[in-house]
Amino acid sequence: MTDKTLIVSAPGKVILHGEHAVVHGKVALAVSLNLRTYLQIGLCSNGRVQINLPNIDTCLSWESAALQFLLTTIDADVLNPKAASQEQVDKLRQFAGIPDGCVDTRSLAILCFLYLYGAISASSRYCLPSMEILVWSELPTGAGLGSSAAYSVCLAAALLTANESIACPVPEENGTVRWAEDELELINKWAFQGEKLIHGNPSGVDNAVGTWGGALKYHAGKIMPLNRIPTLRILLTNTKVPRSTKTLVAGVKDKLNKFPSIIGPILNSIDAISCECERTLAAIVAGDSTEESYAVLEELIDINQHHLNVIGVGHSSLDRLCQATALHSLHSKLTGAGGGGCGITLLRPDTSPSVVEASKRALNDMGYDCWETNIGGHGVSLHSPSSLQRDVSQLLTRLTDCQ
Numbered sequence: 371m372t373d374k375t376l377i378v379s380a381p382g383k384v385i386l387h388g389e390h391a392v393v394h395g396k397v398a399l400a401v402s403l404n405l406r407t408y409l410q411i412g413l414c415s416n417g418r419v420q421i422n423l424p425n426i427d428t429c430l431s432w433e434s435a436a437l438q439f440l441l442t443t444i445d446a447d448v449l450n451p452k453a454a455s456q457e458q459v460d461k462l463r464q465f466a467g468i469p470d471g472c473v474d475t476r477s478l479a480i481l482c483f484l485y486l487y488g489a490i491s492a493s494s495r496y497c498l499p500s501m502e503i504l505v506w507s508e509l510p511t512g513a514g515l516g517s518s519a520a521y522s523v524c525l526a527a528a529l530l531t532a533n534e535s536i537a538c539p540v541p542e543e544n545g546t547v548r549w550a551e552d553e554l555e556l557i558n559k560w561a562f563q564g565e566k567l568i569h570g571n572p573s574g575v576d577n578a579v580g581t582w583g584g585a586l587k588y589h590a591g592k593i594m595p596l597n598r599i600p601t602l603r604i605l606l607t608n609t610k611v612p613r614s615t616k617t618l619v620a621g622v623k624d625k626l627n628k629f630p631s632i633i634g635p636i637l638n639s640i641d642a643i644s645c646e647c648e649r650t651l652a653a654i655v656a657g658d659s660t661e662e663s664y665a666v667l668e669e670l671i672d673i674n675q676h677h678l679n680v681i682g683v684g685h686s687s688l689d690r691l692c693q694a695t696a697l698h699s700l701h702s703k704l705t706g707a708g709g710g711g712c713g714i715t716l717l718r719p720d721t722s723p724s725v726v727e728a729s730k731r732a733l734n735d736m737g738y739d740c741w742e743t744n745i746g747g748h749g750v751s752l753h754s755p756s757s758l759q760r761d762v763s764q765l766l767t768r769l770t771d772c773q
């Protein structure tokens with residue numbers, strides 16, 4: 371590609387409880403996934419900026435000179451990330467030929483890139499750097515697993531590192547490194563600004579998981595690592611019904627504005643579910659009556675799924691998912707923004723392989739993708755090419771070659 375190439379990655383996430391309520395200041399519990407988004411950035415001197423997004427069939431390239439307007443449009447301080455103003459968004463839309471109100475996958479991804487590239491580069495340079503960026507993800511796009519946050523976190527980490535606003539740590543023996551805590555905070559803050567362009571009004575939970583990984587409790591902007599959490603077995607199902615987080619989040623806000631005394635208590639109840647879930651997970655770690663604790667976790671899942679339907683983010687595909695797993699005495703709820711996308715099903719430590727297989731078969735027969743997942747992937751990381759899994763490395767090389 372170029373003389374200086376960096377590869378970063380960030381994990382997707384599942385929200386156990388608290389989606390949507392967290393946007394309104396309630397508690398959410400989220401864990402990172404072992405599915406990641408990878409970004410390769412190469413600084414070059416060919417006077418061009420290229421972004422290749424194969425998951426969404428998009429590859430765009432501009433003369434750096436054509437992007438110089440970003441320097442005057444975006445007056446940013448790299449150490450104090452701020453949101454794009456309406457005027458700036460309008461200029462970016464106009465430049466990229468994105469009509470007002472257009473929320474398709476490609477438009478949102480490009481808007482997010484242009485703002486982060488402009489804001490991070492413009493704040494410390496007089497001319498914009500020439501670069502080639504390739505983003506490829508193992509996560510399904512727009513399915514509730516935090517693909518937008520993983521994309522924003524990767525862009526923020528790569529642009530800040532390429533710009534030397536944060537250090538470029540030297541990979542250790544295993545070839546993967548993380549940044550220092552204050553640098554992670556800066557990555558997270560910029561990623562949050564990227565999420566704003568994609569989501570409209572994000573809570574910040576998804577980019578926090580993408581940045582720090584692991585399991586965390588998120589409450590009104592406060593990020594608290596969850597240390598007392600057992601190894602959970604989770605079946606992840608993608609209904610493949612497309613939806614937009616931005617639209618769903620806006621829908622809940624409208625409902626809350628219209629019926630504050632009806633929807634408000636439901637959001638409070640979701641908050642209480644997250645807190646009860648946290649206590650129950652800690653009880654399992656402490657070895658307290660695991661059998662009963664799992665029964666509580668299952669009941670919390672059922673109650674929350676009903677609440678999410680009431681606030682308008684359910685979908686018939688998700689109802690069918692819950693019914694299909696209930697036939698095997700398993701409990702499911704949507705995860706992420708809902709409206710289709712993915713659901714999670716809790717498996718007990720002793721759920722037998724035959725039950726898991728039968729559930730998977732039933733879900734596959736309905737046209738859904740379904741897999742038992744590992745949770746707790748590490749947060750945003752910088753990789754040496756040799757440390758990447760072979761299939762990921764080969765894929766990035768192949769995609770680079772066909773640019």
Ligand SMILES: Nc1ncnc2c1ncn2[C@@H]1O[C@H](COP(=O)(O)OP(=O)(O)OP(=O)(O)O)[C@@H](O)[C@H]1O
Nearest residue numbers: 475478479507512513514515516517518615706707
């Ligand atoms: N691999 C990718 N390449 C380019 N753009 C991506 C990629 N992954 C996500 N995006 C951007 O993120 C948007 C999807 O974000 P959205 O928030 O709707 O879904 P999600 O993040 O997968 O789900 P949730 O927010 O519920 O966890 C896409 O429309 C696209 O703009």
Ligand SMILES: C[C@@](O)(CCO)CC(=O)[O-]
Nearest residue numbers: 389390572573574706707
């Ligand atoms: C629906 C939502 O709560 C989670 C999306 O993964 C939105 C957010 O928190 O930004």
Ligand SMILES: [Mg+2]
Nearest residue numbers: 516518519615
């Ligand atoms: Mg998202």
